[in-house]
Each structure stands twice: as C-alpha cells, then as structure tokens.
Amino acid sequence: MQxxxxxxxxSGPSGIVTLMDDLGNALRDNPGIIxxxxxxxxxIPAVLDCYRRHLRALVDDEEASFALLGRYQGPLGDYxxxxxxxxxxxxxxxxxxxxxxVALTNGGQSAFGLLANMLTGEGGGGMRRLLFPLxxxxxxxxxxxxxxxxxxxxxxxxxxxPAQQFKYRVDFATLPFDANVAALCVSRPTNPSxxxxxxxxxxxxxxxxxxxxxxxxxxxxxxxxxxxxxxxDDTAYWNDNVILLLSLSKxxxxxxxxxxMIASPGRVAAFARANxxxxxxxxxxxxxxxxxxxxxxxxxxLCRQHIQxxxxxxxxxxxxxxxxxxxxxxxxxxxxxxxxxxxxxxxxLPIASAALYERLKAxxxxxxxxxxxxxxxxxxWPHSRQCLRLSFALPDAQLVEGLRRIAAVxxxx
Numbered sequence: 001m002q003x004x005x006x007x008x009x010x011s012g013p014s015g016i017v018t019l020m021d022d023l024g025n026a027l028r029d030n031p032g033i034i035x036x037x038x039x040x041x042x043x044i045p046a047v048l049d050c051y052r053r054h055l056r057a058l059v060d061d062e063e064a065s066f067a068l069l070g071r072y073q074g075p076l077g078d079y080x081x082x083x084x085x086x087x088x089x090x091x092x093x094x095x096x097x098x099x100x101x102v103a104l105t106n107g108g109q110s111a112f113g114l115l116a117n118m119l120t121g122e123g124g125g126g127m128r129r130l131l132f133p134l135x136x137x138x139x140x141x142x143x144x145x146x147x148x149x150x151x152x153x154x155x156x157x158x159x160x161x162p163a164q165q166f167k168y169r170v171d172f173a174t175l176p177f178d179a180n181v182a183a184l185c186v187s188r189p190t191n192p193s194x195x196x197x198x199x200x201x202x203x204x205x206x207x208x209x210x211x212x213x214x215x216x217x218x219x220x221x222x223x224x225x226x227x228x229x230x231x232x233d234d235t236a237y238w239n240d241n242v243i244l245l246l247s248l249s250k251x252x253x254x255x256x257x258x259x260x261m262i263a264s265p266g267r268v269a270a271f272a273r274a275n276x277x278x279x280x281x282x283x284x285x286x287x288x289x290x291x292x293x294x295x296x297x298x299x300x301x302l303c304r305q306h307i308q309x310x311x312x313x314x315x316x317x318x319x320x321x322x323x324x325x326x327x328x329x330x331x332x333x334x335x336x337x338x339x340x341x342x343x344x345x346x347x348x349l350p351i352a353s354a355a356l357y358e359r360l361k362a363x364x365x366x367x368x369x370x371x372x373x374x375x376x377x378x379x380x381w382p383h384s385r386q387c388l389r390l391s392f393a394l395p396d397a398q399l400v401e402g403l404r405r406i407a408a409v410x411x412x413x
Contacts, residue, residue, distance in 0.1 A: 030364065034394070034402040037366040039191065040254060041227075042314070042340070042393040046306045047252045054292045068288050072281040075272040077104025081287045084294040085260060089225060092300065095238055100265040103272045104282040107257040108221045108247040112185075113144035114274055115217065115243065119182040120150035128182040130217075133170050133205060136343075136373035136387070138191040138219070152176055153376030158383075164323075165335045166345065168193060170201045176378065177208060184209050185217040188237070189230065189338025192373050192389040196223070196233050196337035210241050215267065221247040221259075222339040228303035229311050230338040240264050248286045250340075251307065258286020311340050311392075314399060318342055318392040321400050325407035342390040343370070345383070350413055352385040365405045 058064045076082065079099055086097040105111035120128050127149055132141075135153040145151060154175050156168035168190075184205050189196045202218070209216045222229045224236035227250045238244045247259040261271055275282070293299040315336055322333065322342070334343035349356065353369035360367055370387030377384070390406070392399055 032364060033361075034365045034398050034405070036391045036394065036399075036402045036406075037368045037389075038391065039250075040391075040393065041250050041252045042310060044252060044306055044310050047302060050293075050298065050302060051252070051289060054289055057292065058288055064288070068284050071284070073104060073284065073287070074281075075276040076100075076102070076268065077272075077282050078284075078287050078291065081291040081294065082260075084291060088294055088299070089236075089238075089262070092225060093236055093238070096240075097262065101262055101268060103261045103263075103268045103275070104287055105245075105259040105261055105275065106279055106282050107249060107259050108219060108245050109140055109144075110257070110279070111245050111259060111261055111271075111275075112141060112217075112219065114278060115183075115271065116141070116145045116150065118270070118274055119215075120145050121147050126180045129180050130183050130185055131175075131177060131181045132185055132376055133175055134168055134186060134190065134195070134197060135375075135377055136168075136190075136192055136370060136384070137185075137375070138187050139368075139372040139375070141185075142372065142375040151376040152181075152378070153374070155377060155381060160332075161335055164332050166332045167335045168195050170197065170205070172204060175208075179212075181212065181214065183215050183217055183243075185219070187219040187221065189222050191222065191339055192341055192368065192370065192387075193334045193343040194336045194339045194341050195334060195343075196230060198233070199235055199237065202237050206239065206241055215241055215243045215263070217243045217245065219245045221245065222250050226299055226303050227251045227307050228300075229308060229340060231312060231315065232337045238262055243267060248290060251303070253286060253289065256283065256286035256289065258283055258290070314340070314392045314394070314396070317396050318390075318399055318403065321403045322407075325404050326410070329407065329410050331410075340391055340393040342392060344388045344390060346386050346388070346410070349386045353388055354385075356388065356409070356413075359409050360406060363405050363409050365402045367406070 058068055082099040082102040086099055086102055089095050090097050116130055120130050129150055129152050132151065132153040134156050137153065154171060157171040159167045159169055161167060186197050206216050218237055224230060224234050228234060229250060244262040245259065246262065248256055261268060330346065330348040332345045336342060353371055357367060357369040368389040370389060371384050374381065374384035
C-alpha cells in the first residue's frame with residue numbers, strides 16, 4: 001500500500017505508540033511485572049462505587065439508556081452537560097462561561113492533536129509553530145502534528161532544592177518566542193515531571209500570547225478543576241485567551257475517552273466543526289456520567305474527598321521508600337507538585353535512560369525513559385537522557401517493591 005504524506009507520518013514510529021505497545025505487551029509477556037510506566041489511573045474503590053451507581057441508574061432508565069447508546073451528539077456535544085459544567089465552573093471560580101464556551105472531546109489526546117493541526121503548519125507567510133515553554137512535556141504530544149517542524153520547546157531553568165529535589169521553571173530570557181509561534185502550550189501539572197507551573201508564570205505567558213493575538217493552551221488532564229491531583233497549588237486557570245483542556249481519564253475513566261475544551265465561543269465553534277469532520281461525534285458514555293455527577297454535585301467533592309487524598313497517600317509512601325532505598329545513589333526528584341509520577345533525575349547515569357529502561361524491564365518493573373519527553377529542543381541536552389518517569393498509582397506493596405527493584409538496578413551501575 002502506497003501511503004500519502006499524512007499516512008506515512010501517522011503510521012510511522014512514535015514514542016506514544018511504543019509506550020502503548022509496551023504497556024499492552026508487558027503483562028502478557030510477564031504477568032508479574034510491576035507497571036510503573038503508563039498513565040493509567042489508580043483503582044480507587046469509593047470512586048468506582050460512585051461510577052457503578054450512576055451507570056446502573058443510566059441503564060435502568062429506558063430513555064437515558066437509549067440516549068447513551070442510540071443517539072449521536074451534535075458538533076459541540078450534549079447541551080445539558082455543557083451547561084452544567086459551565087454553571088459549576090462559574091460558581092466555583094467566577095469564570096464568565098455559558099454552554100457556548102464548552103465543547104465535548106474524545107479525550108485530551110484527540111483534542112490536542114486536532115488543535116495542533118488547526119494551528120500549525122505553512123500559512124501566514126511562514127511555518128506556524130506551537131511553543132512549549134517548559135520542557136520536558138507530555139510525550140504523547142510529540143508526533144501529533146502533520147509537519148515535523150510544528151513544535152518547538154524551551155529548555156527550562158533548573159532550581160536545586162533541599163531533600164534531593166529540584167524544580168523546572170520557565171526561562172523567559174531564552175524563550176524562543178517569535179512571529180511564527182501560533183500558540184503556547186503547557187500541561188498543568190506537567191506530565192511527566194509533576195511540575196505545576198506557577199500562576200505568575202502563566203500570567204507572563206498569557207501576556208506574551210495576548211500581545212501576538214494567539215492562544216495559551218493549558219492541558220489540565222491531571223489538575224484543576226478535576227481530577228484535582230495537586231499537592232501544593234490547586235488553583236485553576238482560565239480566561240478568554242486560554243484554551244483549557246479537561247479530561248475524564250484521570251478521574252478513573254480512561255476507557256470512556258471523553259473530555260472538555262473550555263475556550264472563547266469562536267474557538268470552540270471552530271474546534272467543534274473540525275472535530276465533526278474527523279470524528280463525526282464525541283462519545284456518549286463519558287458525558288452521560290459527567291452530567292449525572294454534576295447534577296448531583298458529586299464531581300468536585302469526589303476529587304477532594306477521595307481522588308486527591310488517595311494519591312497524596314501513595315506519594316508519601318513513595319517518597320519515604322525512595323529516601324530509604326536510594327541511599328548511595330546520585331539522584332534528584334522533581335518536587336512532586338501534581339499528577340501521579342515521580343520524575344527521577346540521575347546526573348551520573350553512565351548509560352542512556354532508554355538503555356536503563358530495558359534493564360529495569362528485565363528486572364520486572366516497567367517505567368518510562370525520559371528522552372522522548374524532550375522533543376522540540378533546538379539542541380542536544382545531556383539532562384534529557386538522565387531521567388525516568390515512575391508512576392505511583394499503585395497499591396503500596398507494589399509501589400515499594402517496584403522502587404526497591406529500581407534502586408537495586410541503579411546500584412549495579
């Protein structure tokens with residue numbers, strides 16, 4: 001089969017395809033492997049009980065079950081859930097929102113990929129690019145644009161902190177911001193590092209974007225307003241120049257493949273038209289569950305009372321285990337401010353993180369090598385080959401054993 005440029009690009013090698021392939025094969029090849037690699041959310045009993053209760057109510061209601069299974073949504077998605085979400089966010093944060101500010105999506109990955117290709121590429125007298133002001137960033141972004149020149153990233157400043165920790169900060173002095181930048185994008189909290197970019201940094205980025213008439217995209221898949229997996233700053237950020245991407249996946253619903261885009265009505269309408277062309281309609285399951293959670297005022301309380309505390313407890317277990325098991329290893333952890341990952345920096349690592357990943361897999365623990373998260377940088381950076389992403393969305397016993405195995409392998413190096 002002879003492929004077009006589009007076909008060649010999206011059927012070729014990709015970091016996110018390799019990740020998902022490895023996740024799919026790992027348990028089949030080694031049923032006892034400890035999965036510290038993917039972004040799968042934890043199995044939290046109280047959260048699952050809540051979802052089962054609402055699913056039963058949907059299935060038992062004849063009209064609701066038909067709407068769930070037998071109807072397409074319109075281009076923007078179900079009006080009632082968009083209205084409920086707009087009302088909830090207006091009441092919680094004071095944002096001036098209506099249903100016209102909200103579009104349903106088939107998850108954050110799908111929404112970002114569509115936005116990236118709407119904004120970047122040849123046009124307007126040059127190559128339009130999307131700027132990530134703080135690398136590393138989510139590896140799933142890296143191959144979503146049709147043009148390989150579409151993404152550019154900035155190397156961060158590194159602040160060394162006590163207790164073997166560090167933090168990335170936006171280096172505004174070296175930000176490669178020029179006339180060809182079509183949008184700025186940050187994830188908050190950042191996947192993979194768990195960094196939560198400050199409100200002050202966001203304000204500066206927003207001011208740069210406004211001055212050029214371009215949007216600031218904030219991907220809050222792990223953050224506020226939901227699922228709220230934040231350990232220090234739980235502030236949500238939006239204004240009429242921000243495109244805010246929300247997801248239901250990290251609420252414990254990755255199989256629903258659903259999310260929301262919050263933006264000005266014009267941007268929402270443009271996105272919805274493109275989404276209709278590529279996807280026809282968004283799925284019904286995620287919005288139907290979200291509608292019930294919002295209508296019963298359970299969505300944000302579920303995050304505060306069950307989801308955030310569960311991850312906070314796992315984080316404390318992980319940090320205590322690292323302090324105990326990593327004695328004698330030259331390491332630093334990014335300060336864990338949000339999401340459910342430890343971002344491990346090994347400055348003296350004598351092999352690349354990709355090679356370390358293979359050794360750890362052989363030792364029965366699956367992690368994510370950090371090199372794929374540094375896409376878009378203008379030049380090689382040794383730091384990019386010295387990092388690992390470790391998920392702590394695991395039961396305590398598995399989490400402790402996984403970290404013990406990682407430490408054992410590192411000590412051999």
